[in-house]
Amino acid sequence: MPEYSIIGKSVQRVDGPRKVSGQAQYAADLNIPGALCLKVLRSKVAHALVKEINVSEALKVPGVVQIFTHADIPGINSYGIIIKDQPALTNKVRFKGDAIALVAAQDEASAIIALSLIEVTLEELPPIYDVKAAMREDAPAIHDRGNSISAYRVKKGDVESALKQAEVIITGSYTTQRIEHCYIETEAGVAYMDNDLLVIKAGTQNPHYDRRDVARVLGLPMNKVRIIQTTTGGGFGGKLDISVQCFLGLAALKLGRPVKIAYDRHESFISTGKRHPFYIDYTTAADKEGKLSAVKVRIVGDTGAYASYGPATLLRAAVHATGPYEVPNVDIEASCVYTNNPFSGAMRGFGTPQMAFACESQMDLVAQAVNISPVEMRRRNIFQKGAVTATQQKLDASIGIGKTLEAAWEKALQVMPGLGDENI
Template sequence: MQEFNVVGKPVIRKDALDKVLGKTQFAADMKLPGMLYAKILRSKVPHAILKKVDTSAAEALPGVYAVLTAKDVPGSNSHGIILKDEPVLAIDKIRKIGEPLAVVAAESEKIAEQALALITVEFEEIPAVFDPEEAMKPDAPKVHEKGNIVQLRKVRKGDVEKAFAEADIVIENVYRTQMQEHAYIEPEAGVAYLDQDIVVLNVSTQNPHFDRKEVARNLSMPINKVRIIQATTGGGFGGKLDISVQVYIALLSIQTKRPVKLVYSREESLVSSTKRHPCVIYYKTAADKNGKILGIEATIIGDTGAYASYGPGTLTRSAVHVTGPYEIPNVKVDAYTVYTNNPTAGAMRGFGVPQVAFAHEQQMDILAERIGLNPIEVRLLNVLKPGSTTGTGQVLKTGVGIGETINKAYQKAKEIAGEIF
């Protein structure tokens, strides 16, 4: 066996000792001289016309150094991974519970909380939509003026109608997957301070280059005047790719000329962070009497919540991977990314694939049961091999080891478990 310098060798993590000893500084641990503490006022309703945010009483509270609303954002007041559809602070509409309305910087967290309680908000609540299939209907409440369907991604291969016409077996089901929270141990946190004319952010993030661009756009500053330092990040899993505290602390630090720290509470993190996309998957499989798949037809409806985040990319991945690791000659897939008034859905480990994997593997198990074959045998009959063509037309020439992997795992399982298999 070939010897490698790194692969197959135990490697000591560079950050292990400090973490074990409790020496590692996370963003929430940081303290700077003269530091202020920030808090965000968030909406308690899911859908409303925002009429007025009155901050005068909060501004008059002793110990408060800044209270900012949408009018105080000098740049675009918008952010988003793919579409810039989410305001830093709400302008004229509330689209979800937790929508940021104002941000405060004060001498202590207690004073900042007191200031939030003094802000008054005038709004007119309007009908909301929480079901993505309902949101697709023409008469549904519009989350955004252009409509609730963000994107339709299509995959086409072969002749699906012919495949179903010739099939001996047709399996048709609807699968629903749930919203899922990342639940990282460390909530969103960051500290901003000024280094002469440069605003520096030490922040818990997975996406420092993206953060830098978004902060610069919203502060209307040259990008070379913004510096992002990724603090030791206590968990992310995709949930810290989007903007969280970054623009708020940068704005407040520039406004007050003081360091500013913002740490979300666990409740705030749960309300405001992005989630795994809940999906509705309509799935049809056509197969012959031996279990060979002839074609599939699928419609995937992904609930991206109030803002797009990674939604269009996630549902593209769902559309591409709904065929699973199987060679399927005829494919028809429609994948919709849909706005609702639910929490925003974004990136999470697997990125649109776990949802459809649940569906295509259930279809394989049902097919195996229908024809009386072992579920593993059905998979091996259909699995991708060198020379196979995927649902999107890619020819796989090398590195296709799933069949061999399944076989070896199956043989080992039989060796250990015997007659169970």
């Protein structure tokens, strides 16, 4: 074995000492003398047009400096990692938690009182919480583009012929839930003007994309916006989207004063991206020995009110729908759909965990139908060198899943000596 300087060694994390000693400063730890407190007024209904926003009484609260609405956005009031469909402050509500107004005040208590005094007149619209309802032709449009965002198709071979010839066919329907990342650190940040340069310090996974979208919303050239990623206390994909950045930038730019915002847990829950719920219809065909012959899958992903990473997540779902198994005939469709649910975005696995749940469940059911163990079922179908994936990529190197499967099985037998294939 060659000697490596890092691989196989215990290496101290660069950020380790500062974190364990408490010296690391997370976004909410940052304090700038004289910084104004920002609070967001969020919708309590899921779908509505904002007809009027009356801030006159809220502005009378001692300590309130300014209240911003969609009319105060100086640039293009839309951002998004793939599709620019999410406003910083909206005049059309698309989910419970959508941002309607932003209060800047001397202190948190004044900002909270002001939120309660803002009067918003809404014209409520029928909400759509079910993706299948959202896909109907007569469904109310959540966005001007309609409710269907994207659709992907992966095809290989002739599935229909394979299904007719199959000795075993297993069909299942699977649903997965919406999941909150629930990182310990909620969204927070500060912003200030450094002469004519807007500086935003925030917990983020995406400072370069943040810079682009903040500049767009505020109508600034990119060289007038600087995003500094603070020590970030967990993200898991959930801090890839814009959260506090546009609010901080708008207030600092308009007021010329430093500002700070920090979400509480409730606000973090209701306003940030989630893991996509999937609705999956999955058909698997095999011979009587358990060898896979065809897979047909239909996937619908609920991306909620805004696209975020939805199109890319559904693309990955389609690509990985057959799991680590060689299937000669494949027909997969994956659709991404708007609803009035909280928006869904990136979360670890990026569409693959949902598909693994469905795919591996199908593998177990096929194993049961042909009377072999689930372990043996996988042995007979996992990728080997030379295998061709659903997207017709030939795997000619680094095919380690067989060794991984056997090593995991050996470890399981060590932990539970009485375990046998027939018990799995």
